Amino acid sequence: MDYVFRIKRYDPDVDVKPHFEEYTLDLAPTDRVLDGLNEIKWHHDGTLTYRRSCAHGVCGSDAMRINGRNYLACKTLMKEFGKKITLEPLVGFRVIKDLVVDMEDFFAGYRSIKPYLIAGEAPAGAERRQTPEELARYEGATKCILCAACTSSCPITWANETFVGPAAIVNAARFIYDSRDEGAAERLRILNTNTGVWRCRTVFNCTEACPRDIEVTNTIEDVKRTLLLEQV
């Protein structure tokens, strides 16, 4: 079956500005969008550039904009779209080449919320205890693969470069609501600012974009509620 891939291309070595190129490919409806990209790279045009690795939605390399919405190219099948699909790099990030964007600011945002367990001495020769209910309180947030689909879907991040973004907030929440963690106050202080949760306008784009089905917006709302009520 013929599909048309319309791809936003930009190579800083030769291009002054981005442009679109089209490729017609014979693919099955059950092929992944990534299979189409590979088909182009391997048999039509080896200069097409994108990141990819696991090819089944767990490594987070190939988040991109497909028909105006963010997806992982490896977790999206052709049958979800029409005969013609438009691929663009994630919005709100500097483009390095074609579909590859600069992730440095995204990871800096992640690092800023102290994404690691902050806790005192662990018991010797035993685990810290945590009940299934306590785990359930934050387990959803642990699914994050740092693909940036949510952060790049958020209109606030397009306009405001200092907003820490939904992915960083989700990862802060992952620790704030972990019964073993003692760093909630520090993280809440970081998020209780106009570059933190209060920038969020509850647009729900991030929840829609998340390929791991994390309730991103609700998690941000949780953090806001915690700040207002001053209790975890």
Add this chain to the structure above:
Amino acid sequence: MAYFKYDAIIVGAGGAGLMAAIQMAGKANIAVVSKLYPTRSHTGAAQGGISAALGNVEEDHWQWHMFDTVKGGDYIVDQDAAEVLTRDAIDAVLELEHMGLPFNRLPDGRIDQRRFGGHTRNFGEAPVKRACYAADRTGHMILQTLYQQGIKHQVNFLDEFQMLDLLFSDDGRACGIVALEIRTGEIHTIHAKCVLLATGGFGRIFSVTSNAMAGTGDGFAIPFRRGVPLMDMEFYQFHPTGIYKFGILLSEAARGEGGILRNGLGEAFAERYAPTLKDLAPRDMVSRFIYQEIKEGRGVDGKDYVYLDLSHLPDELIDAKLPDITDFARTYLGIEPKTDPMPIQPTAHYAMGGIPTDLEGRVLRDASAATITGLYSAGENACVSVHGANRLGTNSLVDLVVFGRRAGRHMLDFVRHSDLPALPVDPEFLARAEVSDLLSRPKQEAMADVRRDLQVMMMDKASVVRSAESLTAAKAGLVELRSRYARAGIDDHGTTFNTDLMEAFELGAMLDCAEAVVEGALARQESRGAHYREDFPTRDDVNWLKHTMLRKTSGGLELTKKSVSITEFQPKERKY
């Protein structure tokens, strides 16, 4: 181009590399080099669990775990290493928990455990609950947790740097690597007192694989070209349950939780082959059961796949304990596993062989115990050997945490007592020559076609079932593929983020890995674990209770045998 200098360089940012880095962070000047962002590493795709004899759910002992590991590996496991693996596993799992890993829990708050293939109570009596897990994304949680610790300890990460060469001083010490910064195309020398190779596996040499596209064996091929040996490369594991055609892994945890394999007639065939453990027999055996069913015409609709059936399991159990793999079935197959069985076939999964090391991760020079000063390896890249001829499920995660940690600790001690070796003259010469050749040679053929033919040939001639005939054909095929590779070219001649160049370089590494697999498989005239020879269908302990060591010399490939460490368990027939 730039020059970097560290005490230690770690190549690979998966579980083994990160675990080693955490041991040294803040105490030595180190860098972790990865061709990906660390969180993209393939450790993150591991699903079902990490075993340790915690005994939280039922009685268990590390000696039982050790026995299962040795028997699972068809007795070619080095037993001194298996003892370290299974003893240290307990402490390693607790350390991960202390770092914040969100394990599934028992009602009293301790870590929950579940069944996995080949793990038994009391030396083979019945399955035991030994696998600690975080839903069916245990590897994801290990990778995230270790990366978080890396951030906490302010580890230097050189993200998206591709290793091109491994450097040795004139007196034979490892002294750094040459790497290409993917974003700029610049080639750099990274000089250090010691190097850890922890780059994962090479499953991409097969056409159906669970491995990430990054799993091209760079960390095997580069040292191999420099004369470092590779051990037991013929032992390559095919996981029984990959999604049909895609190869995407459906965890053994699915069977650990009660899932059943069924052939085209609807029969639960595993019990015919393994009456005690049934569907939870080790992976090499279950993959062969499936091969046999298909060969005898009992595949589904006469085709080359069978079913993994979860439809009899409670919906709540599937949602709580197997959410990711059932999501894969919905996404890629359009199948609801709560009601319908999933088509599966064996998928290339894990290299038991690799760079030979001692218990501290030091790389062995040859079949003697001599080591190469300053060179370390851990994880799938290495061969300690704790997996022997067939790795048990969950033991890869144990391996990378236990031996990544031991290597990191030994390296820390090493850098404190060691000077910086001098670089060889013109250290970037070979790497620059190779890159410049790949960039400039005329394209008489597409790299992708050479790669595809390699993958199909390896799947056809050197996978679950092998013979002298198929392997000889593969060896000849590799000669032909190499000459095609020399004529193949690329389209992208630029400097910025040139993934066309990267893929071409990786294909060169894949050819080296394939050659080592075929060479080892041809030499080993017996069947043991994952290595099954139709022409030598039984195990031969008289001649082959030995590791193979393969080395590149000026006179070609040289294969020698190395003895196996046997401490507790004498080899016996392997029945389940």
